[in-house]
Structure formats: C-alpha cells, structure tokens
Amino acid sequence: EVQLVESGGGLVQPGRSLRLSCAASGFTFDHSAMHWVRQAPGKGLEWVSGISWNSASIGYADSVKGRFTVSRDNAKNSLYLQMNSLRPEDTAFYYCAKAVGFMYYFDYWGHGTLVTVSS
Amino acid sequence: QSALTQPASVSGSPGQSITISCTGTSSDVGGYNYVSWYQHHPGKAPKLVIYDVSNRPSGVPDRFSGSKSGSTASLTISGLQAEDEADYYCSSYTSNSKGVFGGGTKVTVL
Numbered sequence: 001e002v003q004l005v006e007s008g009g010g011l012v013q014p015g016r017s018l019r020l021s022c023a024a025s026g027f028t029f030d031h032s033a034m035h036w037v038r039q040a041p042g043k044g045l046e047w048v049s050g051i052s053w054n055s056a057s058i059g060y061a062d063s064v065k066g067r068f069t070v071s072r073d074n075a076k077n078s079l080y081l082q083m084n085s086l087r088p089e090d091t092a093f094y095y096c097a098k099a100v101g102f103m104y105y106f107d108y109w110g111h112g113t114l115v116t117v118s119s
Numbered sequence: 120q121s122a123l124t125q126p127a128s129v130s131g132s133p134g135q136s137i138t139i140s141c142t143g144t145s146s147d148v149g150g151y152n153y154v155s156w157y158q159h160h161p162g163k164a165p166k167l168v169i170y171d172v173s174n175r176p177s178g179v180p181d182r183f184s185g186s187k188s189g190s191t192a193s194l195t196i197s198g199l200q201a202e203d204e205a206d207y208y209c210s211s212y213t214s215n216s217k218g219v220f221g222g223g224t225k226v227t228v229l
C-alpha cells in the first residue's frame with residue numbers, strides 16, 4: 001500500500017524558516033518524481049514544487065521561487081521542502097504527491113501538514 | 120502560469136448526472152492529453168479520479184468519466200451519489216513544466 005506521510009508543519013513567525021518532510025513507502029521511491037502542492041484556507045490547490053527521481057529536474061512556482069528548496073533522499077525514501085523567508089500568504093496545508101512521469105498526473109497524495117505563518 | 124478555469128459550484132440530485140468544465144489554453148489543456156481530475160474531501164488526501172483525459176484508476180467507479188474538446192476538459196459524474204459530494208480539481212501538463220490546477224468546483228448533492 002502506498003503511503004505518504006508529511007511532517008514538520010507548525011506555527012512560525014513571518015521571515016522565519018521551516019522544513020517539511022514526506023516519508024514514502026509502498027512503491028519504488030527512487031523511480032518516482034515527487035511534488036509539493038498546497039491549499040491555503042478557503043482556497044484551491046496550488047502546485048508548489050517538483051523534483052525528478054534523480055533530482056536532475058526541479059521546478060518551482062513563481063510564488064515560492066528563491067525562497068523554497070525541494071530535495072530528496074532516495075536512501076531514506078524521503079522528500080523535503082525547505083521554506084525560508086516565510087510570509088503570511090504561505091499559510092496552507094502542504095501535501096506531498098507522487099507523480100507519474102515528471103508531472104503527467106499525481107497518483108497518490110499524503111494527508112498534508114499545516115503551516116501557519118503568523119506573528 | 121494562470122490557473123485553469125472551473126465553475127465554483129455544481130449541484131445535482133441523487134441519480135442525476137453533472138458535468139464540470141475545465142478551461143485552459145493551447146499551452147496546457149489544449150496542447151496535451153494529460154488532463155487529470157482529483158476529488159478532495161475536506162481533511163482528507165486528494166484522490167485521483169481521472170488521468171490522461173479519460174482514464175479511470177483502478178477502484179474509481181465507472182460513473183466518473185472524462186473528455187476533452189479543444190482547450191476545455193470535462194468531468195462527468197453519472198448516477199450522482201451522496202458520497203460524491205466533495206471539491207473537484209482539474210490539472211494539466213503544461214509547456215513550461217510548471218504545475219497548474221483549476222480553481223476547484225464544489226459539488227453538492229441535493
């Protein structure tokens with residue numbers, strides 16, 4: 001059974017940093033592209049970032065480029081999102097998702113972790 | 120990358136059919152047969168219900184179907200059931216390799 005479990009969310013002040021993790025199991029992690037998608041309160045889904053199986057291809061939404069860094073550790077079956085210079089508008093549930101191809105579609109999702117940016 | 124355009128809400132009675140549209144451009148929906156749809160119940164993980172425009176993953180009921188014409192994709196739910204009440208999002212592969220989703224459609228079963 002495929003499982004994606006996010007962790008690392010919490011309350012953080014504007015301008016500070018936070019690192020999210022996603023622990024994967026039940027599939028061949030090092031053969032799969034992985035992505036972060038977020039949902040702000042009352043809003044829709046927003047793609048945040050994606051990384052190919054070998055970390056050779058990485059992409060970011062314009063809203064987070066230069067502030068967020070995606071990475072993965074295939075030996076640990078884990079995906080990460082380093083979030084720096086956080087803003088109140090980054091407040092959202094953050095989901096990790098397994099992709100088919102680099103980003104043809106997302107076939108499995110985690111339950112999400114909540115990040116709240118507030119003073 | 121602008122979000123794909125979906126209606127904010129659609130409703131129907133049990134047993135009826137509803138259709139949700141998803142309009143993009145030639146750089147996303149119109150340019151590729153990689154449109155997908157996701158069902159999202161609040162507090163739960165989003166679930167893939169359609170991929171590659173019209174394919175259903177294993178375990179998704181056949182009352183869910185997808186299609187595309189030009190730059191507009193559609194998700195149809197036939198024989199609407201109470202458990203289908205959720206938010207639905209379309210997504211498409213894009214020419215700039217950045218992800219894009221629709222704004223979401225709230226489906227209400229009357």
